[in-house]
Structures are given as C-alpha cells and as structure tokens.
Amino acid sequence: MSDQRDDDVQRYQASIEAxxxxxVAHHPELADDVEAYVLKERDECVVLETQTQCVTLMLERAG
Incomplete structure (x- = not known):
C-alpha cells in the first residue's frame, strides 16, 4: 500500500475513534455498541487494504 493511502486510512480510523x-462521553450507555462499531470499521479497513488490492490485480490481469 502506498504511503498516502496508509496516511488516509490512519486519518480515517483516527477520525472514527475520536x-x-x-x-461515549455524552452517551456512556452506548459504549459497548460504539466500541463494536469501531472494531468493525478497523476490520473493514484491513479487508479493504488487503483483499481489494488482490481483486483489483485479478481484474487488471483478466482484462
């Protein structure tokens, strides 16, 4: 992954976490649900960083 894309992903994740x-500070009762969402977004970023590159390469080679 390029440095720019790494930076974009890190900024996106930092924004979500902030x-x-x-x-949660305003709605502590939502802490568990918010944490689950943050973890899901982290996992999705990993998938997008890894698996989408593979799919793109497959499509480029097939075309």
Missing amino acids: RARAL
Missing part, C-alpha cells in the same frame, strides 16, 4: 470517544 468521534466514538466524544459520543
């Missing part, structure tokens, strides 16, 4: 902290 918003999650603010949300």
